[in-house]
Amino acid sequence: MQTETSVNSHASRIYDSSLAVNKDVLDFDVLNGFERVKSDDGSDILIELIDLYLQSTATQVLTMQTASTVNGWNVVKRAAHTVKGTSSTLGLHRIAKTCQEIEEASSISTDQIGALIRQLELHFREAESALTAERNRRAGNCVVSS
Amino acid sequence: MRFNELSSNRVLIADDDPVIRHLVATVVKQEGCDVVLANDGREAYRVLQTDSKFLAAILDICMPFLEGLDLVQYMRSEKRLRRIPVMIITAEENIKLVSKSFAAGATVFLPKPFVPEQLENATRMLLHNQRMGRSAG
Numbered sequence: 078m079q080t081e082t083s084v085n086s087h088a089s090r091i092y093d094s095s096l097a098v099n100k101d102v103l104d105f106d107v108l109n110g111f112e113r114v115k116s117d118d119g120s121d122i123l124i125e126l127i128d129l130y131l132q133s134t135a136t137q138v139l140t141m142q143t144a145s146t147v148n149g150w151n152v153v154k155r156a157a158h159t160v161k162g163t164s165s166t167l168g169l170h171r172i173a174k175t176c177q178e179i180e181e182a183s184s185i186s187t188d189q190i191g192a193l194i195r196q197l198e199l200h201f202r203e204a205e206s207a208l209t210a211e212r213n214r215r216a217g218n219c220v221v222s223s
Numbered sequence: 224m225r226f227n228e229l230s231s232n233r234v235l236i237a238d239d240d241p242v243i244r245h246l247v248a249t250v251v252k253q254e255g256c257d258v259v260l261a262n263d264g265r266e267a268y269r270v271l272q273t274d275s276k277f278l279a280a281i282l283d284i285c286m287p288f289l290e291g292l293d294l295v296q297y298m299r300s301e302k303r304l305r306r307i308p309v310m311i312i313t314a315e316e317n318i319k320l321v322s323k324s325f326a327a328g329a330t331v332f333l334p335k336p337f338v339p340e341q342l343e344n345a346t347r348m349l350l351h352n353q354r355m356g357r358s359a360g
Contacts (some may be wrong), residue, residue: 113339117252129242158285162314163242165336173336 079219100170102200103207107168117177127212130167131205132159138201141194153190160197177199231259231278234350237267237294238283238312247281247312248338250346264289268297275303276287284313284320290337292327299328310349312337 098105114122137156144152161176175197182189234256240242246259256278261267265288269328270359280298291311298304308330313320315334324332330352333345 080282107336107338111246111339114246114249114343115253116249122246122249126242129245132243155285155287158314159240162335163240165314166243166246 101174102169102171102203103211104168104170105211108211109164111167121215123171124212124215126167127208130163131208134163134172134201138198140195141197145190145194148187150183150187150190152211153194154180157183172197172204175200231276233259233277235259235261235267235270235277235280235282235307237261237264237280237286237291239263240283243283243312247346250342251281252348253343253352256350262292263287264294267294268286269300271282271301271304275301275307277307278353279308279310279347281310281312281349284311284324292324295324295327295329299346305319308349308353 086196108123109196111123111126114126137160140156141153144150144156157179161173161180164170164176165173175193179190179193179197182193232255234251236244236251236258238247239262244260244262248260251258255358259270259274259277261270263283266285266287268280268289271294280294282294283350286292291313295309295311298309308333309328310333311324311329312333313324313335321332331345331349332348333341337345
């Protein structure tokens with residue numbers, strides 16, 4: 078049986094490992110700032126925001142991929158704009174920057190968009206694993222071994 | 224009377240982004256208000272066509288079907304909606320949008336990215352005048 082101390086110390090090691098995540102991928106200072114917002118049912122707002130972000134961004138990236146194959150640049154631009162706003166607010170700077178580039182390219186040089194969307198997909202996968210780890214840590218789903 | 228009391232504590236939130244919508248709704252509820260959510264500009268427009276009992280409205284600019292600024296203009300053109308203060312949220316970086324928003328009739332302008340304190344302060348600012356007016360009345 079584990080003591081509370083050993084669980085806490087393990088949790089803090091897990092938390093420390095999150096510091097190894099590049100700040101451009103996920104800025105924990107920005108993300109954790111939202112802890113002060115309290116849900117009326119007492120649930121962890123960050124878990125809810127992470128779940129919503131992962132789900133909606135995956136959909137938006139897919140929308141961009143599909144729209145770009147049929148030259149639907151306005152659709153690409155709108156999706157990139159939406160992801161940019163959420164990502165910058167939650168501290169996912171790299172995704173926000175790439176979305177900004179996609180948004181600009183949709184009005185100027187559309188030949189770059191395919192490559193930029195592929196780049197966005199890679200950045201999203203990086204962020205997804207960091208966010209999922211943080212989400213699981215918060216939900217207490219980490220496997221703790223003594 | 225009871226219905227009027229409750230209904231005047233409602234805030235309309237329109238944003239096509241579920242993350243921002245949820246975040247804004249949580250902050251508004253934290254301030255003791257009820258929320259009515261719209262997933263895009265058209266949905267918000269439909270709500271406003273039949274319902275004017277809102278303490279305030281919080282609208283994203285860039286939404287499918289109908290943009291936030293078009294909604295503000297609609298609200299300012301309708302006598303029954305004119306008194307509702309509006310906060311505009313946007314990820315647009317065009318500085319002219321600030322003056323365009325105020326010219327259209329917005330009360331508060333909040334650019335993305337924002338930190339929680341900015342969202343909370345902007346929400347309080349939006350609700351403050353209405354609540355003061357109500358308690359004075």
